[in-house]
Amino acid sequence: MDFVTTIIHPVANPIGAAAFLCNTLGFQKKSSSTDALVVDNGSVAVRLVFRPAQEQGVLHVELQTQNLGAATATLLALPAVTLLQERVAIGDTRLESRLQGPYGIIITVAQEFTEDELDILPPLPTSLMWDGQAESCIRQILRLIPIDFRDGARLRITERAEMLAGENAAITVTLDNALQALADITPHFQHPLLLSALQQQGIDASDQFQRVQP
Amino acid sequence: MIQRYWSRAIKLVQWGRIGLSLRRLKTAKPAEREQAQQALAALLADSRGLAMKIGQIMAGSHDDNAFQALVTSIEPLPLSKVKTCLGKPLERALQAIDEASAAASLGQVHHGLLHNGSEVAIKIRYPGIVTAIKAELNISGWLPAGGPIKRWQFDANDYKTTLHRQLLRETDYRIERQTQQRFRQNLTVSGLHIPTIYPEWCNEGVLVQSWEKGCRFSETCHWPKQQRLEIGRTLLMALWQSLFVHGEVHGDPHPGNYLFRLDSQGHAETVLLDYGCTVLIARQRRLAFLKLIEAYCTGQNIDAFGCFVAMGFNADKLAHLQEQLPELCTLLLRPLLASKPFPVAHWQLSAALQSLLGEKRWWFRAAGPADLMLLLRAFHGVNQQLAQLDVALPWWPLLKNAVGAEVLEQARQLDLPTTATANNVTARTSARRLCVRIWEDGLPAISMDLPPEAATDLASLIPSTVLAQLNAEDGLDLPALSQRLQREGISPQDLFNGHSGSKHYRVWLE
Numbered sequence: 001m002d003f004v005t006t007i008i009h010p011v012a013n014p015i016g017a018a019a020f021l022c023n024t025l026g027f028q029k030k031s032s033s034t035d036a037l038v039v040d041n042g043s044v045a046v047r048l049v050f051r052p053a054q055e056q057g058v059l060h061v062e063l064q065t066q067n068l069g070a071a072t073a074t075l076l077a078l079p080a081v082t083l084l085q086e087r088v089a090i091g092d093t094r095l096e097s098r099l100q101g102p103y104g105i106i107i108t109v110a111q112e113f114t115e116d117e118l119d120i121l122p123p124l125p126t127s128l129m130w131d132g133q134a135e136s137c138i139r140q141i142l143r144l145i146p147i148d149f150r151d152g153a154r155l156r157i158t159e160r161a162e163m164l165a166g167e168n169a170a171i172t173v174t175l176d177n178a179l180q181a182l183a184d185i186t187p188h189f190q191h192p193l194l195l196s197a198l199q200q201q202g203i204d205a206s207d208q209f210q211r212v213q214p
Numbered sequence: 215m216i217q218r219y220w221s222r223a224i225k226l227v228q229w230g231r232i233g234l235s236l237r238r239l240k241t242a243k244p245a246e247r248e249q250a251q252q253a254l255a256a257l258l259a260d261s262r263g264l265a266m267k268i269g270q271i272m273a274g275s276h277d278d279n280a281f282q283a284l285v286t287s288i289e290p291l292p293l294s295k296v297k298t299c300l301g302k303p304l305e306r307a308l309q310a311i312d313e314a315s316a317a318a319s320l321g322q323v324h325h326g327l328l329h330n331g332s333e334v335a336i337k338i339r340y341p342g343i344v345t346a347i348k349a350e351l352n353i354s355g356w357l358p359a360g361g362p363i364k365r366w367q368f369d370a371n372d373y374k375t376t377l378h379r380q381l382l383r384e385t386d387y388r389i390e391r392q393t394q395q396r397f398r399q400n401l402t403v404s405g406l407h408i409p410t411i412y413p414e415w416c417n418e419g420v421l422v423q424s425w426e427k428g429c430r431f432s433e434t435c436h437w438p439k440q441q442r443l444e445i446g447r448t449l450l451m452a453l454w455q456s457l458f459v460h461g462e463v464h465g466d467p468h469p470g471n472y473l474f475r476l477d478s479q480g481h482a483e484t485v486l487l488d489y490g491c492t493v494l495i496a497r498q499r500r501l502a503f504l505k506l507i508e509a510y511c512t513g514q515n516i517d518a519f520g521c522f523v524a525m526g527f528n529a530d531k532l533a534h535l536q537e538q539l540p541e542l543c544t545l546l547l548r549p550l551l552a553s554k555p556f557p558v559a560h561w562q563l564s565a566a567l568q569s570l571l572g573e574k575r576w577w578f579r580a581a582g583p584a585d586l587m588l589l590l591r592a593f594h595g596v597n598q599q600l601a602q603l604d605v606a607l608p609w610w611p612l613l614k615n616a617v618g619a620e621v622l623e624q625a626r627q628l629d630l631p632t633t634a635t636a637n638n639v640t641a642r643t644s645a646r647r648l649c650v651r652i653w654e655d656g657l658p659a660i661s662m663d664l665p666p667e668a669a670t671d672l673a674s675l676i677p678s679t680v681l682a683q684l685n686a687e688d689g690l691d692l693p694a695l696s697q698r699l700q701r702e703g704i705s706p707q708d709l710f711n712g713h714s715g716s717k718h719y720r721v722w723l724e
Contacts, residue, residue: 127555127606129440159554166555166608169404169451169615171443 007044009059009104010051017048017059017103024078025061025107056104068111072097075107093118114147124158128171134161134178137203141182144190144197156185179208188212290314290322296338304336304415304422311336318470320347320385320490325425333425334412337387344385376584380465384490387421393462394423394489400460403616405448407485426485428473435602437482444482445474446605447612449596452486454616457495457589458504458625465588466491467595493588499525504617504625510547511610518543520630522581531581534574534665541570542578550613555606558597573663645669645706645723653718666704666723670696683714 011017014037021027027039027046037048046059065071068087075081080102088096093115099107115122121139124130138157145153161181165173179198183205186194191209198205293313297305309329314322321339328334383389391411398408407426415422434445456463464471466488473485502524509516518539523529535542545566549556567575600607614622645666652660673681673692684690690710709721 127557128443128608162555163553163608163611166611167615169447169612171440171447171607 005044006038006047007059008047008049010055010057011048011059011103012051012053012056013103014048014050017105020102020105021046024075025063059103059105060108061101061105062108062110065109065111068095068097068109071109072099075099075101075109081107092120115150116143116147122154125155126158126162126173128162128165128173130173130178131175134173134175137175137198137201138178138182140201141194141197144193145186153185157181160185175203176208179203179205180211183209183212290317291340293324296322296341299338299341299419300336301415301417301420304420307415314338316470318488321387321419326422332412334415334422335409335425336415337421337423339385339387339419344382347381347385372584373587376587380491380588386418387416387490388418390488390490391416391421393492394421396460396462397456397464397486397489401452401455403448403451403455405444405481405483406452407483409485409487426473426487428475428483428485431469431472431474431599431602434474434482435604439605441476441480441482442603443605443607445484446600446603446607448482448484449599450607450609451612451616452484453592453596454613458500458613458617459621461495461497461500463493463495463589463592464489464491465493465592467592467599491588493585493592495585495589498628501621501625501628502630504622505628505630506543507547507550507610507613508622508625510543511550517630520632524628524630526583526586528581531577534577535571535581538570538574542567545570549609552609555608557604557606558600559604561597574665577665645704647724649720649722649724651720655716656718659717669704669709669723670699672696672709672721684710684712684719687714688712 009017018027018029018037018039021039022029025041027041030038030040030045032038035049039046039048051057063071072083072086076083076099078101082100084098084100084106086097088098090096090110093113095111095113097109099109101107121143124135124138126135138161142150142154142157157178158181161173161177164177164180165171170177182194183191191212195205195209291314293311296314297311300308307328309327311324311326314324316323320343321337324336324338326334326336391413394408395411395413398410401408409423409426412422412424434442437445453463464486471486471488473487475483475485477483502521506516506518506521506525508514519529519532519536522532522539532539544551545563548561548563549558567578571578648664648666648669650660650662650664651658672695681690681692685692688710690712695709704723706724707722709723710719711721712719
């Protein structure tokens with residue numbers, strides 16, 4: 001089922017609320033009638049309907065940003081915007097600040113961090129046991145793979161290494177299995193970079209990479 | 215003489231009650247199911263021998279159903295009643311012997327201590343059990359062969375013969391002794407332990423082997439992941455190696471036949487017990503199966519139909535599934551085709567087969583040789599255990615390792631039989647199904663689709679009262695109709711329409 005979805009915000013001053021949304025959050029006025037004003041930003045529409053002050057509702061708006069500090073400071077510089085909570089951690093990869101705006105509008109400013117920004121090495125999605133050095137080596141080396149491709153690479157290296165372990169009837173993945181999997185699933189042009197990075201870890205993987213024909 | 219007939223009559227009543235309980239169990243609502251299971255388990259336990267054996271099969275590898283009582287808590291006979299079976303040499307060699315520690319369908323196990331200090335497990339066959347089994351097998355031979363067995367042309371005699379032969383083999387412990395020694399000598403699977411036999415004390419009714427300690431399977435499900443993985447690997451590789459390399463599979467995977475423990479280095483060890491029920495698979499059959507697996511796993515073209523025929527499947531019956539065979543193989547081999555360790559709990563095979571084949575799945579079962587039932591039981595047992603262990607394992611690499619390069623090469627070299635039969639069958643039977651519809655007061659009452667061959671035996675499908683009415687009112691001559699179909703081929707056509715009271719019948723081939 002396809003619908004055009006609009007969020008309804010009961011507010012004591014629809015005109016003021018519309019002005020705030022348009023001037024600060026990039027909305028545009030779409031239509032107005034005697035009983036409501038509709039604003040939208042291209043992906044979501046808000047229908048502002050008049051209600052007496054005691055019946056005013058709350059409109060939660062979330063803004064995604066790459067710079068939580070700067071975005072929060074910019075919003076706090078606006079009149080009638082105050083800080084509710086600052087830099088709340090949500091899980092391992094997300095920070096939020098919450099601001100009270102005018103007209104019953106609460107603004108959540110959120111920043112998602114990549115594993116690089118957080119400086120963490122996520123665990124491998126393993127099914128078998130892994131030798132400590134093998135796991136640590138692969139988690140480190142995955143840093144060299146562009147972030148957009150990394151989740152896929154992490155999964156494929158793990159699966160491949162575990163299948164290689166199975167060929168020796170092992171339930172523990174060894175460093176040799178892990179390096180061979182790395183060589184098998186990465187494009188050939190990346191091999192010199194990977195070999196060099198492994199050498200910096202004190203690991204010689206030339207045998208495993210030579211087994212893979214270009 | 216009177217006593218023999220009386221005993222047979224009692225057995226018949228007992229089998230009748232078991233049959234009734236089975237029917238109740240089948241139709242019970244979930245809330246009543248457990249109660250029905252307990253009632254049936256009690257009946258089967260009362261019977262010892264064949265009935266208890268069936269109960270053990272129903273127990274499968276799950277630890278949470280009423281039939282488990284048949285596996286772990288059957289009341290053994292007192293030592294005084296079985297001691298005479300031991301024989302003088304063994305009695306003299308024993309320093310001590312306990313009351314039975316475990317009882318099974320055909321015998322019970324006692325813990326003994328030899329004068330040389332060795333602890334032994336002494337399995338003693340119940341006195342008189344062989345005669346009882348033979349009598350029960352005669353009765354089971356009278357069991358009806360109707361319903362799906364007839365409709366889908368199961369070879370009921372083949373099934374009965376296989377079951378009878380298997381049970382009688384199980385009553386001779388000399389065969390079990392040899393089998394266990396063969397398994398011990400041949401299987402080289404890491405983590406697998408097979409108890410040592412003491413052949414000097416064994417005879418037809420007594421089996422003496424090393425006493426093994428360990429816990430039951432249900433406990434291992436709470437062990438750390440490494441040990442659960444080790445157990446899973448051992449179970450899977452033992453299955454592959456025994457099937458493809460040695461051609462003989464342990465066919466009795468119920469939990470009472472396994473013990474688990476840790477070795478001195480903390481690795482899990484699986485003790486496999488009870489070699490009474492094994493399945494022998496001839497070289498051509500197992501190599502054909504391996505050939506099929508390897509072709510699918512490596513993406514090569516393969517005559518799947520030819521492989522199944524070489525595995526012992528009936529070509530005429532399998533021909534009904536020829537179109538679906540490639541997809542069917544993909545479903546059956548799914549864990550082996552996975553490019554990563556496969557979690558068995560995700561393998562909804564029954565639902566997938568139902569979705570692909572519907573009622574035609576019976577053709578697959580009917581086409582398979584009778585001993586396939588025992589082999590499937592072994593596979594199913596390992597699957598259940600892997601699911602309960604909650605481990606994912608790399609099936610294809612483990613299989614390759616368990617089997618070895620030489621056997622894989624033999625499978626590649628195997629010549630498959632020509633499969634012209636498939637086309638002949640399809641030509642002779644051009645209809646795809648027999649449709650039976652009954653309306654009552656204008657509303658649909660029964661809608662049934664059957665294999666087209668069922669049209670040649672409509673008399674067994676239609677109730678005799680209805681048949682008599684149709685004959686009288688519409689002049690329907692079923693024998694003549696059957697003969698015509700057999701003569702002219704089973705092609706799409708209307709077979710008959712008729713009325714009987716408020717009911718309207720239509721039967722046709724399409």
